[in-house]
Amino acid sequence: MPExxxxxxxxxxxxxxxVTQKHRFGTDAMLLSAFCGVHRDxxxxxxxSGCGIIPLxxxxxGHRGRAVGVELSPEGAQLLREAAEELEHITSVCADLRTLQLEGNFDVVSCNPPYFTGGFRSQKPGRSEARHEVTCTVADVANTAARLLKxxxxxxxxxRPERLCDCMAAARLAGLEPKRLRFVRQRADLTETPWLFLLDCRKAGKPGLHLLPDLVVEDETGGFSAEILQIYGKKEAL
Known part of the structure; x- marks a missing residue:
């Protein structure tokens, strides 16, 4: 697809x-949207928010309460604006989350943040910002979420699992207590390292972390697991 x-x-x-070549969505966003467990209201x-996949x-x-997608890129924000044109409860906001001026009192804030702090950076437009902490850090995300949440x-x-300590530390410093943690692994084989984690932090929550069973992407045949198919809303292989 041309950019x-x-x-x-x-x-x-x-x-x-x-979606465009620059603003697409992947498995991690789909898993995060389900992990949030957002109630209808x-x-x-x-x-x-990128193309707005998580609010969408x-x-x-079935969510019909207020939903806001915040995206730094005007192109990404416009994609959500177009998709949500007839969905009055979804708003697209083009803004830097570090200086975001938005009325808070939210029940939940989600973020699929840049994963990397160093290493190779892609020269493709938008990809470096999406993958590396160029325009925001985990601490920025935690601090902004703390302002927005009730x-x-x-x-x-x-x-990524190697960033778990960074995420937990940033959350606690912002007054957000880690409460649920789930690792995502490609196969049930425990000799393989998980490739993702999902973390739920509670504002003004009491200490106590619940470690959930791993989410396994593939079943024993190499196809998608029943839980992955359920998350995608599919009854058969993708």
């Missing part, structure tokens, strides 16, 4: 998502 070409993809229940915000996925799952509200994020 300037816009295409439309549809989620399990028909919700349209506008909750007020929810997604930071670094919430809508596809007491008892939740920050849900995903990241």
């Amino acid at each position: 300037t070409t816009t295409a439309t993809e549809h989620l399990a229940n028909g919700t349209a998502v506008r 909750w007020s929810a915000c997604d930071l670094g 996925r919430w809508h596809d799952m 007491d008892g509200g939740r920050l849900c994020l995903c990241n």
Whole structure:
């Protein structure tokens, strides 16, 4: 797909998502949207929303409360604006989350943040910012979420396992207590390292972390597991 070409993809229940080569979505965003467990009438915000996949996925799952997608890139923010044109409860905000001026009191804030602090950086437009902490850090995400959430509200994020300590430390410093943790691994083989974690932190929460069973992507035949198919809203292989 050429970088300037816009295409439309549809989620399990028909919700349209506008994507480009630069602003697409992957498995991690789908897993995070499900992990949030957003109730129908909750007020929810997604930071670094890209094409808006997480607010749109919430809508596809039945969410009808206030939903805000915050995206630094004007192109990404416009994609969500187009997809949500007839969805009055979803708002696209083009802003830097570090200086975001937004009325808070949210029940949940989600973020699929940049994963890397160093190493090779892609020269493709937008890819370096999406993968490396160029425009925001985990601490920026935690601090912004703490401002937006009401007491008892939740920050849900995903990241690579090697960043787990960074994420937990940043969350605690911002007054967000880690409460649920789930690792994602490609196969049930415990000799393989998980490639992702999902973390749920509670504003003004009491200490106590619940470690959930691993989420396994593939079943024993090499196809997608029953849970992955359920998350994608599929009854058969993708």
